[in-house]
Amino acid sequence: MPSEKIVFNKFIKNKKKRDIGGFKRVFTNYLKTAIFGCLFGLILGLVLNEFFYSSTFEINKLSIYGVERFVNETDLYKIVSSNVMGKNIFTLNKKKITDLAEKNFLGIKTISVEKHLPSKLVVKIKERIPLAVIYENGSSNNYLVDEDGYVLGFVSEKFMDLPKIQYDSEIKVGTFINRTIVPFYNTLMSIINEKDMKVSSLSFSSRYTKVYLNNGIEIFISQEKDLKTSIETAIDVLVNETSSGKTVKGIDLRYDKVIVSY
Numbered sequence: 001m002p003s004e005k006i007v008f009n010k011f012i013k014n015k016k017k018r019d020i021g022g023f024k025r026v027f028t029n030y031l032k033t034a035i036f037g038c039l040f041g042l043i044l045g046l047v048l049n050e051f052f053y054s055s056t057f058e059i060n061k062l063s064i065y066g067v068e069r070f071v072n073e074t075d076l077y078k079i080v081s082s083n084v085m086g087k088n089i090f091t092l093n094k095k096k097i098t099d100l101a102e103k104n105f106l107g108i109k110t111i112s113v114e115k116h117l118p119s120k121l122v123v124k125i126k127e128r129i130p131l132a133v134i135y136e137n138g139s140s141n142n143y144l145v146d147e148d149g150y151v152l153g154f155v156s157e158k159f160m161d162l163p164k165i166q167y168d169s170e171i172k173v174g175t176f177i178n179r180t181i182v183p184f185y186n187t188l189m190s191i192i193n194e195k196d197m198k199v200s201s202l203s204f205s206s207r208y209t210k211v212y213l214n215n216g217i218e219i220f221i222s223q224e225k226d227l228k229t230s231i232e233t234a235i236d237v238l239v240n241e242t243s244s245g246k247t248v249k250g251i252d253l254r255y256d257k258v259i260v261s262y
Contacts, residue, residue, distance in 0.1 A: 057089045059121050066125040070107035070152045079104055080123060089115050101125070106150060106174060128152060131182050132163045136171055137203065143171050149179040163189065168205040178206050184223055191231050208254050222254040233258060 062081050067073040080097060094113040101111050107128055114122040130144035133155050142155040144162070151173050155162075165185055167177060181204050188209065192199055198214040211219040217238070221230045230253045237260060241248045252259040 057118050058086050059084050059089050059092065059119050060086070061120040062123070063120070064123045064125070066127065068127050070127045071105050071125065076101065076105055076123075076125075080121075084121055089117065089119060089121070092121075097123070107152060109146075130159055130162060132165050132185060133159065134165045134167050134171060134177065134181075137166055137168060141171075143173065145177065145182060147182050149177045149181055151175055151177060164201075166201060166203040168203060178204070180223060184209070184227070187227055188221075188231075191228050195231055195235060197231070197235070217248055218250040220250070220252040220254050225253070 062077065062084065064073060064077055064080070067076065080101060083097060083100060084092060092115070094115070097113050098111050101123070102108055108125050109128045110126040112124045114124070116122055128146040128148070128150055130152055131147050132145050133142050134145045134151070135142045142164075144152040144155055144159055145165070146152060151171055153173050163185065165181065167181070169177070171177060185202065185204070188202070188211075192211075197211075199211055200214050201212045203210040203212070207223055209221045209223060211221060213219070219234050221227070221234075233253055234251050237251050237258060238248060241260060246262055248260060248262060250261040252261075
């Protein structure tokens, strides 16, 4: 019995030693993890503080590219710089800058904002491109208009060779006329040239177009109907009516029924 008791006591002592050793290892691992976590958090905090609060990443340079004729570079620089200078380059919202520029400068077709570390902002714009000259009936003023119907400004000699469009409503620089007019005009002229029609001038209103032929005939075309079908209908009417000896003065294609005046 005594020998069994001695063996049992040794077992208890060895178990206690193993338990103490295991606790030390667990504690040591925990301590290492805690120290590593603290150091990582400290380093991360320092890095974030450097990124978001250091003057190193405050925007102090602004470059603008792409300005040519229809956007005032000085005004654009003032508006953008007043909203970005001294701001942190990481937290700056680029969309707010593009929205601000597009709202104040309608002559901008596209705009992009680039962040160049550590503290430079680059703004690149593409101006609208004039596609036609537009004028009011009875007015001596000619205006440049782009594909979206935006009135860019008065015409200079450089753009006098662009197609001319007469518009029956008020025209103001820096505003939009009917956005469909220029694409409609381009399509219309393509079809007219294809059909070899002799056209002296065109007049546009908000809902219809008036085509003046060289022989004095006026053709009214709805902007809501298929162009090619309308032109083909006008040609058929002209051929049929003139072959029967009638003198046509006007063809109105704006309605379901074709109206011919003599």
